[in-house]
Structures are given as C-alpha cells and as structure tokens.
Amino acid sequence: MKAQWFNQVQQIGAERWQQAIGATDYPFAQYAFHAALEESGSVGGETGWYPEYILLMEDDDTPVAIVPTYLKTHSQGEFVFDWSWADAYQRYGHRYYPKRVWAVPFSPVTGPRIFTALDPQGNSEESLGLYAAVGDLLTQRTKEQKTSSWHLLFTKLHVKHAFEHDPASLRLSCQFHWFNRNYRDIDHYLEHFSSRKRKTARKERNKVIQQGLHLERKLGTGLSVEEIDFFYLCYQSTYGKRGQHGYLTKAFFQQLIQTMGEQVLLVFAYQNENLVAASWCFFDEHALYGRYWGCLQEFDCLHFEACYYQGIEFCIEQGLQHFDPGTQGEHKIARGFEPVFSHSVHYIENEGFREAIGAFCKEEADAVVLYHQETTKRLPFKSI
The missing domain is CATH 3.40.630.30 (Gcn5-related N-acetyltransferase (GNAT))
Structure with missing residues (x-):
C-alpha cells in the first residue's frame, strides 16, 4: 500500500x-x-x-x-x-x-x-x-x-x-448520547422514565405549546432559499451572543443542501406562523447527528424541544439507533442522553x-x- x-x-x-x-x-x-x-x-x-x-x-x-x-x-x-x-x-x-x-x-x-x-x-x-x-x-x-x-x-x-x-x-x-431501545414512539420512550422525571419532560414539551409555538421537521431536499437563509441567521446568532462569528459560511450550508440534502434534517420553530428558531442535523442509516442551532427570540424549553425531543422522535420514526447531539451539556441527561x-x-x-x-x-x-x-x-x- x-x-x-x-x-x-x-x-x-x-x-x-x-x-x-x-x-x-x-x-x-x-x-x-x-x-x-x-x-x-x-x-x-x-x-x-x-x-x-x-x-x-x-x-x-x-x-x-x-x-x-x-x-x-x-x-x-x-x-x-x-x-x-x-x-x-x-x-x-x-x-x-x-x-x-x-x-x-x-x-x-x-x-x-x-x-x-x-x-x-x-x-x-x-x-x-x-x-x-x-x-x-x-x-x-x-x-x-x-x-x-x-x-x-x-x-x-x-x-x-x-x-x-x-x-x-x-x-x-465524556459526551451524552441517546440510544434507541426499540421504542414505539416518544410516549413509549418516556414511559421508561421514573414518574417524576416523566412529568418534568412532558411539562417541558407542554410549555412549548403554551407559548404558541409549533415545530416542523423538514429534509434538506425540501428547503426553500428563505428557509436556508433563516437557518443561517439563527446559526450566526448563537455565536453572536458570545461575541463570536460562526466558523461555517452560508455557502457551505447552501452547497450541502444541493449535494447532500437527503442526509440533512432541519427542525423549524414557528410562533404565529413566524419562524423563530432552527436546528440542523445530519443522518445516515444508523444515526442522527445534531450539529447547529439558533433562535432569534428566547422561549422557555424551546432548545430542549428543537434539539432533543424532535430528534428523538425522528430517530424512533426512522428506526435510527443512535442520536449524537453534540459535545458537552449536562442538561441532556434529564432528557435521557447517556454519558x-x-x-x-x-x-x-x-x-x-x-x-x-x-x-x-x-x-x-x-x-x-x-x-x-x-x-x-x-x-x-x-x-x-
């Protein structure tokens, strides 16, 4: 060789x-x-x-x-x-x-x-x-x-x-990952939580609804130019809050939608039909990989819903066995992500x-x- x-x-x-x-x-x-x-x-x-x-x-x-x-x-x-x-x-x-x-x-x-x-x-x-x-x-x-x-x-x-x-x-x-143990749906998954932790998780999800928010999952192949632009604004806002600039250019995301869109999942959050947040994941036949997230307004528990619960639902629906949501973050533990x-x-x-x-x-x-x-x-x- x-x-x-x-x-x-x-x-x-x-x-x-x-x-x-x-x-x-x-x-x-x-x-x-x-x-x-x-x-x-x-x-x-x-x-x-x-x-x-x-x-x-x-x-x-x-x-x-x-x-x-x-x-x-x-x-x-x-x-x-x-x-x-x-x-x-x-x-x-x-x-x-x-x-x-x-x-x-x-x-x-x-x-x-x-x-x-x-x-x-x-x-x-x-x-x-x-x-x-x-x-x-x-x-x-x-x-x-x-x-x-x-x-x-x-x-x-x-x-x-x-x-x-x-x-x-x-x-x-150490990171925190989620594993699919033959869950039928997210309610079946939450049934494996202790009673108190299950109530907390459901309360988090209900808080999102109570704030007038709804979320939608879209594959990269179905995205509009406006949706990609909005996602990139969210991506840069995450870094901007820390006084930094995102590493990746808008052209990177635009090109991936054209060349790898079938392996890209975006989660969009809406309030009164207005986009307020977005997260970006990759996936293959085995796993989902959470990568980038941002929001233009602050909403209670929205990060947990857009970056974790929606990804878990997608994994269960698609039969994916593993969800790697990114590095760090002890807050993932309460949502069932294991060290x-x-x-x-x-x-x-x-x-x-x-x-x-x-x-x-x-x-x-x-x-x-x-x-x-x-x-x-x-x-x-x-x-x-």
Whole structure:
C-alpha cells in the first residue's frame, strides 16, 4: 500500500474519493461534505484550517482509503481543548502552532477517521494496523515539517488500541448520547422514565405549546432559499451572543443542501406562523447527528424541544439507533442522553512536553471516569 498527499479535494476527485471510502453513508466521510467545506471558504484561506488529505492506494493505484488531516494555526473548532498546552509551549519559548489535526472540521462526532473501502463502517479490528501505519506517517510528517504535534480527534474506542504502545497520549472525555431501545414512539420512550422525571419532560414539551409555538421537521431536499437563509441567521446568532462569528459560511450550508440534502434534517420553530428558531442535523442509516442551532427570540424549553425531543422522535420514526447531539451539556441527561466516553490520541514531538501532557491526560482520565459514573446515576430512567 502507498500514500499520496493532496491539499484540495478536487485533486483527488469525487470518483476516486468515493471509491476509496467504499459503501458507507456516514455523512462526514462523503466527498460532498469536504468539498463544501473547501469550496465555501470554511477551510483554507485565512481560516487557520489547511487541508492535507492522504489517499491510500494499493500498488496498482486502486484507491482504498481517505485520511482527512489539517494543519492548524489555532485550536478553534476542534472541541478537544488544548489551549493550556499551547500556553505552556509559549511560556517556555516554544512554538505550538502549526500543529496537525486528524479530524473532521467543526464536528465533534465519534466515528472512523480513516474512511476506507476495506472497512466502510469503521468497526473492524483489522483496521488497527492501518491506523498505526497512518500514525507513523503523521509522526514522520511532523518531523519533516517541524510542527509540534498531531492529534487524532473523536476516534472510535477500539482504535485507541493501535496507539497504546506508541509514544502518544490517549485522552478521554465524556459526551451524552441517546440510544434507541426499540421504542414505539416518544410516549413509549418516556414511559421508561421514573414518574417524576416523566412529568418534568412532558411539562417541558407542554410549555412549548403554551407559548404558541409549533415545530416542523423538514429534509434538506425540501428547503426553500428563505428557509436556508433563516437557518443561517439563527446559526450566526448563537455565536453572536458570545461575541463570536460562526466558523461555517452560508455557502457551505447552501452547497450541502444541493449535494447532500437527503442526509440533512432541519427542525423549524414557528410562533404565529413566524419562524423563530432552527436546528440542523445530519443522518445516515444508523444515526442522527445534531450539529447547529439558533433562535432569534428566547422561549422557555424551546432548545430542549428543537434539539432533543424532535430528534428523538425522528430517530424512533426512522428506526435510527443512535442520536449524537453534540459535545458537552449536562442538561441532556434529564432528557435521557447517556454519558459515553470519547477518545482522542495526541502525539507530541517534544519529549519533555510529551511526558508532561501524557501525565496530564492520565490524571484527567481518572476525573472523567468519576464524572461518567456520577452522571450515570442522574439518568431519568426507572430503576430495574
């Protein structure tokens, strides 16, 4: 097998890309997703995200895998926070940036980070050798380019075993995900809550109705230009409230509606027929991935309805088994989202910093395990 580097998706081309990733509908593996990031200006240019994709091929040039990596000049949009590491480098007179992330930009979604026809679902133990080989390749690239590090973000649990004996640090964090246990509908789902928690959930949903709000789910293929414009206004308003600007351009969302609309779900909230809020999700045959949300007015419990309950209903109706609503957020627990571990791998070139960061990751992991145990006890489900 051999590897070739590219800094634009067009250099690989849609046909070779799709052949390399094989029979997967994982949204974040698709050529269309990465092309939209580039062509919309959401990566590249002055964004601080500089693509360097690896195409893995058999000796006869048959494409068998895509590995998305990015040189970064900052740590924004990653959701595995390493600003303290960058600060430590600066205090000791070293340069942390540029670094490399092996990740899907702006998407804290656990999944495969080698998109390969050899293992389209990313679950095979046999793929560990491929991850280890790519890790070696990135370490070599780190030395050649004199960058500080590489970081594999939101990888699957079994993948970390490929790096357990390498000079790389394994980092643990916690998210909250929903799992479908053959629920017939959302009322059947809520019946699995304790009486008090079930009453609270139903009260939240009723509050939305009492404020004159109603919600509607729409697939990307059925959206109007006005609806996309409204969603983008909501998306930017979420960042604007924190004095920031959203990472993704309007052109990114517009292009995805054209190229991946069948894998996009939007939830719109109306009051008196006027749009007031929207959330954006991706989905495949297995899971729903909640990504972006915003509202132009504040309404009690609307966030819970638009971002959680509506997604749960969609999963049950479509037979999806898993709902990943995004990173962080203990408020998800009361709605039945369970704590799950997420994993990342970090190779630090400087040996002194490598040892310090490795010790930090081990200490942090102990705290994360305790946090996982504590939040599990707060789930709303009946005791069995």
